[in-house]
Amino acid sequence: MEVTDDPNRGYLIDNVRYEGYAFDLIEEISKDLDFEYDFEIVPDKQYGVYDPVTKQWTGLFGRLMRREADLAVCDLTITKFRLSLVDFTTPFMNLGIKILFAKPQNEVPDLFSFLSPFSTDVWIYVATATLALSLSLFILARIAPTEWHSAHPCASDPEELENNFNLKNSLWLTLGSLMQQGSDILPVAPSIRMVTGMWWFFTLIMGSSYTANLAAFLTNVKMDASISNIDELAAQSKIKYGAIRGGSTAQFFEGSNDSKYQKMWQTMLEARPEVFTTTNKEGVERVAKGKRTYAFLMESTSLEYAVERNCNLMPVGSLLDNKGYGIAVPPNSPYRTLLSGAILKLQEKGTLRELQTKWWLKGSKNCTQGEPEPSSGELTMAHVGGVFLVLVLGCTGSFVIALCEFIWNVRKVAVEEKITPGEAFIAELKFTLNLWAETKPIKISRSSNASGSSASGGNGFTRAASAARSIVGSFLRLDTLGK
CATH class of the missing domain: 3.40.190.10 (Periplasmic binding protein-like II)
Structure with missing residues (x-):
C-alpha cells in the first residue's frame, strides 16, 4: 500500500x-x-x-x-x-476462493407498518365499502316496515314509530362488525339481515386475511435477495457475480470439471453488463455499491483484508478450493x-x-465488536409505534369531541334555565370536577332565600346535588315540553 x-x-x-x-x-x-x-x-x-x-x-x-x-x-x-x-x-x-457479499441493511420499520398487509387501494376500497353499506342500511331500514317500531313497547296503540337504523347507528354497526366487536343494534327485517350477513362474511374474509399477513409484515421489514453458500448463488439469477479477469479465480471456474462451476463460468461470460474486474479493489467497491445485487469471487486472504476495513461487507460460505500464495x-x-x-x-x-496479523488488522475497523446481537424476533416500538399513535390520536379526538359536547350542553342549560353562560359553565364544571358525585340532578334552581342558601361564587345559584343537567337530560326535557 x-x-x-x-x-x-x-x-x-x-x-x-x-x-x-x-x-x-x-x-x-x-x-x-x-x-x-x-x-x-x-x-x-x-x-x-x-x-x-x-x-x-x-x-x-x-x-x-x-x-x-x-x-x-x-x-x-x-x-x-x-x-x-x-x-x-x-x-x-x-x-481458497470465497464469496464477498454486502451485509443486509437493518432498515427501521415503517411507523404505520401495521397497514402493510393491504395495499393503499385495498384500504380505500374497504373504507368506501364501509360508508356505502352504512348508507344502504339506513335507506333499506327506512323502506322495511318491520324496522319501524314503537318507542314505548308497553303502548298498544302508539301514535308514532321510530327506527333504530339512523345514519349514526348504521355506521356503528358496520364499524363494529369490521373490527369484529359486534353491535347492540341488530336488524329485524329479512332484507336488512341479508345485507348484514353479507357484510359479516366480507369482514370475516378481510379480517382473516389481514391477521394472517400482519405477523409477516411486522417481523420481516423487507425481504431482499440473499445467499448463504455457493449453491444458492449458482441457483439464482438476481444477484450477479464475477471475479478478476484472467486471475486464478477465473481460471478455477474456467478449467473446472464440476457442472455447477461450468454453469457459473458460462453465466459470468454471458452476463451484461460486464461482471469481471481488473483488480480486487474494483471488485470490492462494486460489491459495496451494488446494494446486494453483486457478489465477488475472490481469494479468502484478500477477502478478509477487505472485510476488516468495510463493516458493510461479509464473507459467504466456505472455501471452494485450497491453494497458496508463493x-x-x-x-x-x-x-x-x-x-x-x-x-x-x-x-x-x-x-x-505475525506478519499477516500485523497487516490484516492494521487499519481494521473491528466490525465484529460493534455488531448487534441477532434479533430473537420480538416486536419493538419501531414495529408497533403506529398503533400507539393511532390510539393517542383517537383519545385526543374523543377529548375534543367531549369538550364540544360540554360547551353545547352549557349553552343549552343557559338558555333553558335562563341564566348566563358563565353561571352555567361554572355549575357544570364544578359537577364535572366533583369525582365523588354518582347522580346528576336535572335542573339548576334559583334559591328563594338568598340568606338561607349557600352562595356559589356570589351568583346565588345552587344545584340540587351540586350538578348541572347533561345534554341527554336537556333533550328529554325538551321532548316533554314539546308534548
Missing part, C-alpha cells in the same frame, strides 16, 4: 513510498539469506497475459520469463498453468530452493502469522 502520512517510512519506488506484507516478507527472507534487493513495480500492474501480437507474456510473468527480474512477490496464487510458465517457492500463505521465480532459477527454505523457517518461527 502507498504511504501518505510519513515521507520517511516504507520503500521508495519511483518517487512513491510503499509498505505492506510483501515488503516485510522479503525483508525477513533477506535477513535469513543475507542478500540485498531492489523493488520494482510492473508498469502495466498485471499478473500477465499472453499477447498474440507480440507472442510474449506481459506483466509479472513476462518479466520473469525474460529474466528481467529475479523474483516476483504479491498475492500470486500457485496454479498448474502458472507452474508451466514460471517456478514457485513453497507457499507462504494458504487460502514467490514466483524464473524457470529453473537457483534461488527457488533457498527461498523455499527461508519461508519454511519463517513459518516454523511463527513470523508469517
Whole structure:
C-alpha cells in the first residue's frame, strides 16, 4: 500500500513510498539469506497475459520469463498453468476462493407498518365499502316496515314509530362488525339481515386475511435477495457475480470439471453488463455499491483484508478450493530452493502469522465488536409505534369531541334555565370536577332565600346535588315540553 502520512517510512519506488506484507516478507527472507534487493513495480500492474501480437507474456510473468527480474512477490496464487510458465517457492500463505457479499441493511420499520398487509387501494376500497353499506342500511331500514317500531313497547296503540337504523347507528354497526366487536343494534327485517350477513362474511374474509399477513409484515421489514453458500448463488439469477479477469479465480471456474462451476463460468461470460474486474479493489467497491445485487469471487486472504476495513461487507460460505500464495521465480532459477527454505523457517518461527496479523488488522475497523446481537424476533416500538399513535390520536379526538359536547350542553342549560353562560359553565364544571358525585340532578334552581342558601361564587345559584343537567337530560326535557 502507498504511504501518505510519513515521507520517511516504507520503500521508495519511483518517487512513491510503499509498505505492506510483501515488503516485510522479503525483508525477513533477506535477513535469513543475507542478500540485498531492489523493488520494482510492473508498469502495466498485471499478473500477465499472453499477447498474440507480440507472442510474449506481459506483466509479472513476462518479466520473469525474460529474466528481467529475479523474483516476483504479491498475492500470486500457485496454479498448474502458472507452474508451466514460471517456478514457485513453497507457499507462504494458504487460502481458497470465497464469496464477498454486502451485509443486509437493518432498515427501521415503517411507523404505520401495521397497514402493510393491504395495499393503499385495498384500504380505500374497504373504507368506501364501509360508508356505502352504512348508507344502504339506513335507506333499506327506512323502506322495511318491520324496522319501524314503537318507542314505548308497553303502548298498544302508539301514535308514532321510530327506527333504530339512523345514519349514526348504521355506521356503528358496520364499524363494529369490521373490527369484529359486534353491535347492540341488530336488524329485524329479512332484507336488512341479508345485507348484514353479507357484510359479516366480507369482514370475516378481510379480517382473516389481514391477521394472517400482519405477523409477516411486522417481523420481516423487507425481504431482499440473499445467499448463504455457493449453491444458492449458482441457483439464482438476481444477484450477479464475477471475479478478476484472467486471475486464478477465473481460471478455477474456467478449467473446472464440476457442472455447477461450468454453469457459473458460462453465466459470468454471458452476463451484461460486464461482471469481471481488473483488480480486487474494483471488485470490492462494486460489491459495496451494488446494494446486494453483486457478489465477488475472490481469494479468502484478500477477502478478509477487505472485510476488516468495510463493516458493510461479509464473507459467504466456505472455501471452494485450497491453494497458496508463493514467490514466483524464473524457470529453473537457483534461488527457488533457498527461498523455499527461508519461508519454511519463517513459518516454523511463527513470523508469517505475525506478519499477516500485523497487516490484516492494521487499519481494521473491528466490525465484529460493534455488531448487534441477532434479533430473537420480538416486536419493538419501531414495529408497533403506529398503533400507539393511532390510539393517542383517537383519545385526543374523543377529548375534543367531549369538550364540544360540554360547551353545547352549557349553552343549552343557559338558555333553558335562563341564566348566563358563565353561571352555567361554572355549575357544570364544578359537577364535572366533583369525582365523588354518582347522580346528576336535572335542573339548576334559583334559591328563594338568598340568606338561607349557600352562595356559589356570589351568583346565588345552587344545584340540587351540586350538578348541572347533561345534554341527554336537556333533550328529554325538551321532548316533554314539546308534548
